[in-house]
Amino acid sequence: MAPSPPAAVSFDGIAKRFGNTIANDGISFEVRPGTVHVLLGENGAGKTTLLSILTGFLKADAGEVRLGGVPLEPGSPRAALRRGVGFCAQHFLLAGDLTGAENVLLGRPGCVGLRPLPRERIARIEAVAAANGIAVPLDQPAGRMSIAEQERLEILKLLERDSRLLVLDEPTSVLAPPEIAPLFATLRRLAAEGRTVILVTHRLAEVEAVADRVTVLRRGRVVGEADPRTTDTETLVRWIAGEEPRVVAPRRSAAPGEVLLSTRGLSCGTGPSAPRSIDLDVRAGEIVGIGGVLGNGQHEIVQALTGMLPLRGGSVRLFGIPYAAPARVPLHDDVAWIPEDRRGEGIALEMSLGENLRIGMPRAAADLTANAAGGLLEEYDVRPPDPALRASHLSGGNQQRLLLAREMSRRARLILAVHPTRGLDPAATAFVQRKLLDARDRGIGILLVTGDLAELRRLSDRLAVLFRGRIRYQADAAEVDAEAMNRALVGVEG
Amino acid sequence: MRARLAILATPIVAALIGIAIGVGIAALLGAPPGRFLALLIGQTLGSGYGFGQVLFRATPLIFTGLAVVLPFRAGFFNIGAEGQMAVGGFAMALAGIHLHALPGPWLWIACVVAAALAGGAWGAIAGALKARTGAHEVIVTILLNFIAAALINYVLNRWYALPETVRTAEIGAGAWMPRASAAIPFFRGSGLSAAFVFALAVAAGCDLLLLRTSLGFALRILAGGPRRARYARLSPSRLTVVALSGGGALAGLAGASYILGYKHYFEEGFTGGAGFIGIAVALLARNRPAAVPASALLFGILSQGGLAVNEIVPREIVDLVVAIILFMYIVLDSKAREGTWRWISS
Numbered sequence: 001m002a003p004s005p006p007a008a009v010s011f012d013g014i015a016k017r018f019g020n021t022i023a024n025d026g027i028s029f030e031v032r033p034g035t036v037h038v039l040l041g042e043n044g045a046g047k048t049t050l051l052s053i054l055t056g057f058l059k060a061d062a063g064e065v066r067l068g069g070v071p072l073e074p075g076s077p078r079a080a081l082r083r084g085v086g087f088c089a090q091h092f093l094l095a096g097d098l099t100g101a102e103n104v105l106l107g108r109p110g111c112v113g114l115r116p117l118p119r120e121r122i123a124r125i126e127a128v129a130a131a132n133g134i135a136v137p138l139d140q141p142a143g144r145m146s147i148a149e150q151e152r153l154e155i156l157k158l159l160e161r162d163s164r165l166l167v168l169d170e171p172t173s174v175l176a177p178p179e180i181a182p183l184f185a186t187l188r189r190l191a192a193e194g195r196t197v198i199l200v201t202h203r204l205a206e207v208e209a210v211a212d213r214v215t216v217l218r219r220g221r222v223v224g225e226a227d228p229r230t231t232d233t234e235t236l237v238r239w240i241a242g243e244e245p246r247v248v249a250p251r252r253s254a255a256p257g258e259v260l261l262s263t264r265g266l267s268c269g270t271g272p273s274a275p276r277s278i279d280l281d282v283r284a285g286e287i288v289g290i291g292g293v294l295g296n297g298q299h300e301i302v303q304a305l306t307g308m309l310p311l312r313g314g315s316v317r318l319f320g321i322p323y324a325a326p327a328r329v330p331l332h333d334d335v336a337w338i339p340e341d342r343r344g345e346g347i348a349l350e351m352s353l354g355e356n357l358r359i360g361m362p363r364a365a366a367d368l369t370a371n372a373a374g375g376l377l378e379e380y381d382v383r384p385p386d387p388a389l390r391a392s393h394l395s396g397g398n399q400q401r402l403l404l405a406r407e408m409s410r411r412a413r414l415i416l417a418v419h420p421t422r423g424l425d426p427a428a429t430a431f432v433q434r435k436l437l438d439a440r441d442r443g444i445g446i447l448l449v450t451g452d453l454a455e456l457r458r459l460s461d462r463l464a465v466l467f468r469g470r471i472r473y474q475a476d477a478a479e480v481d482a483e484a485m486n487r488a489l490v491g492v493e494g
Numbered sequence: 495m496r497a498r499l500a501i502l503a504t505p506i507v508a509a510l511i512g513i514a515i516g517v518g519i520a521a522l523l524g525a526p527p528g529r530f531l532a533l534l535i536g537q538t539l540g541s542g543y544g545f546g547q548v549l550f551r552a553t554p555l556i557f558t559g560l561a562v563v564l565p566f567r568a569g570f571f572n573i574g575a576e577g578q579m580a581v582g583g584f585a586m587a588l589a590g591i592h593l594h595a596l597p598g599p600w601l602w603i604a605c606v607v608a609a610a611l612a613g614g615a616w617g618a619i620a621g622a623l624k625a626r627t628g629a630h631e632v633i634v635t636i637l638l639n640f641i642a643a644a645l646i647n648y649v650l651n652r653w654y655a656l657p658e659t660v661r662t663a664e665i666g667a668g669a670w671m672p673r674a675s676a677a678i679p680f681f682r683g684s685g686l687s688a689a690f691v692f693a694l695a696v697a698a699g700c701d702l703l704l705l706r707t708s709l710g711f712a713l714r715i716l717a718g719g720p721r722r723a724r725y726a727r728l729s730p731s732r733l734t735v736v737a738l739s740g741g742g743a744l745a746g747l748a749g750a751s752y753i754l755g756y757k758h759y760f761e762e763g764f765t766g767g768a769g770f771i772g773i774a775v776a777l778l779a780r781n782r783p784a785a786v787p788a789s790a791l792l793f794g795i796l797s798q799g800g801l802a803v804n805e806i807v808p809r810e811i812v813d814l815v816v817a818i819i820l821f822m823y824i825v826l827d828s829k830a831r832e833g834t835w836r837w838i839s840s
Contacts, residue, residue, distance in 0.1 A: 308724060330727035337725070345725040348718050359715060360726035363708065 613746020
């Protein structure tokens with residue numbers, strides 16, 4: 001019998017702890033070469049820590065990683081890169097001032113020194129991008145790209161490097177459905193070429209679509225491994241959550257009240273995807289969803305409504321009062337805002353959880369929150385629920401819960417929820433969605449911006465789809481024509 | 495927990511390494527290590543006069559350290575403490591001269607307020623430029639140091655300098671802060687005054703301000719950038735001016751403390767680089783106001799110790815020690831944080 005080839009990656013008893021938190025508790029499993037291997041687990045299960053050890057950003061306390069049977073030098077990103085490990089992080093590692101092409105070539109041999117970037121290298125990047133159907137404005141600074149473009153740029157970086165092992169941490173969480181299928185096709189093709197892909201996701205539907213093998217982590221341990229084609233979703237969910245999943249409450253028919261927010265002919269920003277002539281009304285007790293592929297103007301609309309970006313045309317009324325120069329006044333205290341960029345806006349990583357619960361709160365409410373901080377953290381299942389802990393010690397999903405704990409507990413009449421469930425596991429997503437529906441049922445108006453079509457349809461009472469800065473489709477939830485909506489998503493007329 | 499201890503221990507370890515290397519270099523120059531250390535430590539911590547001088551030298555450094563810490567906690571790097579200290583000291587001297595008829599406590603208050611206002615106004619220029627035009631505060635505060643020196647030089651020589659000098663007349667004696675040796679003979683001969691106690695009180699006040707008040711909270715939110723401040727319903731431009739003028743006011747108090755407690759008149763160049771050493775003081779204090787006095791004390795020991803070892807080796811060796819301590823601190827601190835700053839798990 002011929003010996004089987006060594007595993008592309010084998011984790012052998014990986015353990016890592018941070019203070020009192022055990023992130024990885026003896027993780028062992030193998031990834032076969034030429035496969036797409038999905039890593040599942042709820043927020044804080046230890047997935048990102050494990051990947052950080054694989055990519056050399058962290059050093060394991062115990063255990064060993066082997067690539068093709070040969071031990072990997074621990075704690076050295078350089079060694080991992082040399083061994084062909086390509087990493088696409090959940091929070092992008094791009095140099096904001098450098099152009100797309102410069103980001104791809106950053107640190108590559110032949111691109112260090114005084115000469116300008118060789119033209120043939122840029123041509124090669126363009127070829128790789130075209131071959132994989134990845135559209136990125138390569139001559140634009142990464143910092144000015146939309147989040148979706150940044151994500152595509154990260155993936156392009158790996159492809160250009162010709163990495164043998166591609167490690168992607170939640171690549172689909174910021175992508176719209178039409179963008180996910182091509183990505184998966186790319187990953188499948190790369191695996192067929194003999195490369196190996198490790199993928200973290202929270203979306204179970206994606207596991208079936210792309211994975212050859214799935215490993216489920218829970219509380220730092222491997223709790224299950226399976227072939228997704230022969231395993232049903234319920235089993236996976238049970239492994240992930242350790243219990244039966246909570247289901248989103250059925251939607252109640254909304255009885256909308258007064259108009260809280262209304263825009264007429266709103267235009268702002270520059271560029272082909274800047275919002276133009278946007279008419280929106282959000283009434284008390286309803287959820288108005290804005291969907292669309294990211295980068296089609298959602299970001300700018302929220303910026304304009306929150307006073308971060310001046311209007312170029314049109315008008316905004318908030319609680320019936322004209323919002324004349326939104327770029328000059330602070331956001332109304334009665335508006336809760338779950339921002340798109342939680343690290344840049346919503347959460348102060350260097351502050352404690354208790355302090356984070358007070359950011360942007362009116363004085364009296366802030367004092368109340370201070371007393372109830374522990375309870376609030378437990379209610380929103382922030383782990384660990386310790387008000388004195390620094391926010392930087394939380395995992396990404398827990399940071400999102402912290403943000404929600406604050407904004408959802410604000411006595412708001414209007415909630416701006418921008419990608420409220422991005423990066424959350426299924427149980428946490430269900431929790432947040434239920435909170436939003438509860439708020440709606442209490443008479444709060446909600447403007448929901450999401451890239452997740454299922455979420456858009458599940459939560460919205462009315463929805464609008466943006467393409468290139470304009471509303472291309474809108475309908476009441478009961479009357480959505482799925483085909484027309486999908487056409488609007490990709491900008492096909494009719 | 496162990497990581498946290500390591501972070502707290504880094505300034506001490508850095509100081510020990512710096513002094514050890516200083517001893518080594520002194521030995522190369524022919525000074526026996528025992529004698530070098532005996533001078534360095536004996537003449538700073540070992541006598542009443544020496545210890546008094548250490549505290550005296552630390553006093554303005556506490557203020558200039560705070561003048562760097564406060565804006566830093568709001569996300570700004572104040573390199574202008576030197577100029578702000580000079581402006582504050584000069585304005586205070588003018589107040590002390592013109593208002594010398596005021597009764598003692600009132601004159602003292604007038605002097606302190608004048609110093610804080612003038613230093614604060616000097617800092618506010620950088621703040622306003624930053625808020626209005628985005629001009630980088632590092633460049634602006636550096637340039638303002640030169641402008642302050644030139645402006646003071648002009649006004650001083652035109653109207654206030656005593657003949658053949660670059661100093662003013664003495665300020666009203668009512669504003670002088672009592673010398674420590676008057677109450678505690680132990681400190682006899684040293685320049686230590688009640689200004690040191692004032693400095694400690696201001697440091698405690700800054701700590702409370704930053705960590706316990708809503709203004710301090712707002713400043714710390716601004717440290718994450720103007721977008722985060724706007725998200726928190728704050729006005730980034732107003733807070734920018736507050737942060738940098740607050741730093742300027744603290745630097746102004748450094749000038750006040752030195753003149754009220756020791757010199758009693760303004761003299762060109764009296765700041766002696768205290769504004770720049772404040773940056774190092776703030777760094778070693780890890781930008782915690784409560785830690786600034788301890789950090790300033792270390793620099794006080796080294797500056798007084800430099801004079802002591804001058805007997806056997808060039809006193810510049812102590813400047814070398816200061817530099818090594820800062821280097822070691824920066825290196826060790828990032829090491830201590832490794833693995834804690836990347837505290838991520840999926």
